[in-house]
Amino acid sequence: MEKPVFDFAMNSTRRHFLSRLSLGLGSAALGSLLVPDIFGKGGDEGGSGLIPGQPHFAPKAKRVIYLFQNGAPSQFELFDHKPLLNKMFGQDLPESVRGGQRLTGMTANQKNFPLAGSIFNFARYGASGAEISELLPYTSRIVDDICIIKSMHTDAINHDPALTFFQTGAQVGNRPSMGSWLSYGLGSENQNLPGFCVLLSRGLGNGQGVYSKLWTNGFLDSVHQGVQFSSGENPVLYLGDPEGMDRAERRRMLDKLAALNQGTYDEFGDPEIMAKIQQYEMAYRMQTAVPEVADMSKEPESVVKMYGPDCLVPGTYAANCLLARKLSEQGVRFVQLYHQGWDGHAALPKEIRGQCLDVDQASAALVTDLKQRGLLDETLVIWGGEFGRTNYCQGAFTQDNYGRDHHPRAFTIWMAGGGVKPGLVYGETDDFGYNIVSNPVHVHDLHATILNQLGLDHEKLTFKHQGRRYRLTDVSGKLVKGIIA
Template sequence: MSNSQQRAAVGFPGISRRQLLRGAGAGFGYLALAGMLGRHAPAAFGAAATETKGPLAPKGSHFPVRAKRIIFLFMQGSISQMDTWEYKPELQRNDGKVAPGGGKLTASKFKFAQHGQTGTWVSELFPHTAQHVDKFCFLRGLHTDTPAHPQAVIQLHTGTALASLTRPSMGAWMMYGLGTENQDLPGYISINPPPSFGGAGNYGSAFLPAYYQGMKINDVGYVPNLQAKTDLGLQRRQIDLLQSMNRDLAASPSAPDHLQGVIESYELAFRMQTKVPELLDLSREPEHVREAYGVKDGPAGSFARQCLMARRLSEAGVRFVEICHPGWDQHNNLHKDLIKNSAATDQPTAALLADLEQRGLLDETLVLFGSEFGRLPTSQGPDGRDHNITGYPMWLAGGGVKAGYTHGATDELGRHAVEGRMHTMDLHATLLALMGLDHERLTYNYAGRDFRLTDVGGNVATEIFASS
């Protein structure tokens, strides 16, 4: 039966493929799945690759896998480290003095105390998370290239701040390299990503096939167009019709390059309709779990909802989950805003760590907490701190890193990284290695050049790896 006969047989005479797609789109679920189009090109794995049945099927790794998945807690705007995770006695003693290079040194107004068997200093702003410091692997010698938020955020997520060519996000690279663990779910989800500072590029796939990019959702579990609006049986018939036409077209020498991606995205979107709404329904969690995270309605409960959703998604097999708390760009109102932001993030972060550990997931889940850069030890205006790209911390927990360990350090005032220096490219190379990927072999040829997340740099900080 020809395509025109098929259309007439099901009551769609004279309707073009484009019209049918537009008219029936609401019933297909999240068709685009954040634009999941493209054609698969195999990763440069050589002998390490395994046979796959599709571009999103699980793939072999280059190295032994230390972490199966990542949860990235992104503090967008750059958290002030000397008020939270970096205790600097010299800064406290020299409050108000002129700093080397200019500016007035400004001590933290928050009290610090030692916690855990490691005696790690943590600000009073994070009393709940402080109880988990013996799980942490601190990276205290980080540095990056640009003090501008848009470029630094993009670089943290994609490896480069250059605007001349959009690059794939690190989650997309991991999807490309490893595939997904659950064929009924996206392998990469970004919850409440910041709309500015790179926007969709921070979870996009750029020139990688677009089914590797992240899926955007919000903190109340809403996914546009995913809720079924027609009977699933009817939807199945509609999709089967479209798929038959698409496969006919795919067999043609003139078929669009992205058509196979369209076919696969429809099938995944259909399966997601029954899986994702249930997975994102936090009311299914016991009350004591929701209370532990601090889940509540409204904006004040946003980060708590994100943390609990991240645990549910990771447990279900989502490879990379990023959650975001914005508003750390404190050039003024520093102390008031730090109190507000830490109150929103401290309890949920601690609950996520405890929940993962209690479920036996922490050992195979890598939790990353941090910002695009840090803050200066000098004051800006009456109550603020300016950007610092030369030395700042992040911390890791779980998935293959040493617990209760510190790698690197800044100087006595907290301005410059002086030990264990790690550029953003080094951070990316290390994260990939923990997931079993060699950043130098994870390449994709585009426009005649092999690209990778770490561009032409990147050193793996093997010192932070836990012994096998």
């Protein structure tokens, strides 16, 4: 007769508990303290994630900082200068250019698609002669350190699926995010900090929401989920000791809890139980590590000047960029920033000015700071949104007040460091900025290339779930060899 499921709980006597105690501490809780790498790396294919993982080949980068501009920045106002749109201002987009391509519900009923050129000036910078908008004076100074990709395209035309697609490789939710895949495949370099951290900020422009499914572990073990930092007094919520409990008592409580969890794991073999033990131990170590890394008071005046005064205001984009550098410097594998406010359906010229004031200086400062510290070569920095903006106006407009709808067919992002070619402009769009004419880069291609720079073959980094082997790039993706140094 099989033992009932509740048999272990019913027979957990004092003697049974004490006999399990040393086993639990030795194999789990203390193990993670005495042997730091025991839980530090990624996992076997479809397994528990406890077997140390290694890159498939020599990596060019060790970690990633992703500066996600949530809401979709307009490439026409920032990077993809199209003088023809100014010459044809107000004229209808030729049907031969649009080609019956998909529209959103916001412009599907428009009878006309009046072209709108940018009101902002562009100039050429750097050895590459890249054209950068006057809205980005700081970015123009680092143009020889970044790779501008003008030929990105995606499958999704609305924010939620497009944002989810960029973060997880799928338009539906509950798939592991990119940071979780990297944590699974490579683990963390610092046992006192999570391998995957999430930072949020919001600008003054029209915002789109962000939500925890974007940094979920999905079907991977929960140790790979992103840890969200807060802008309040406590960077990570609920990290402190409970009221009335000192550090020694906290340690004793965790030891006993680990022993109980270990006993349950021995009985039922659920790998998620081991993940819980790891999370408790990580939280204990983070109590010291997080306040230290989040402390900006020791940053020299030169660094504050570089990022701008907002870097001392928790929760701002500038503060999060500086915190991202500090976390990356301490070995955090993947730092994900989300900055909301780029959804320019109306009053775009006014809103985009404010957004650029928020992000331009700090984004450029991050690249410069990493370079000065000798960290840029091993840190891959990515800047961009979930899709682009249309070359035609949405709704009523004037020459200096217009809005743009969603455009998944062609848009711009930039990358820096991590073995990516600096000072390169890659890909090209047509004179209308509507279609790609050379070197298209799909989201799956971008994911494959990011994994490649960290020494991972995107076709081999898989996890078996419900009978199928999943990967970040699904069944697609190819390396963008033209941007790899």
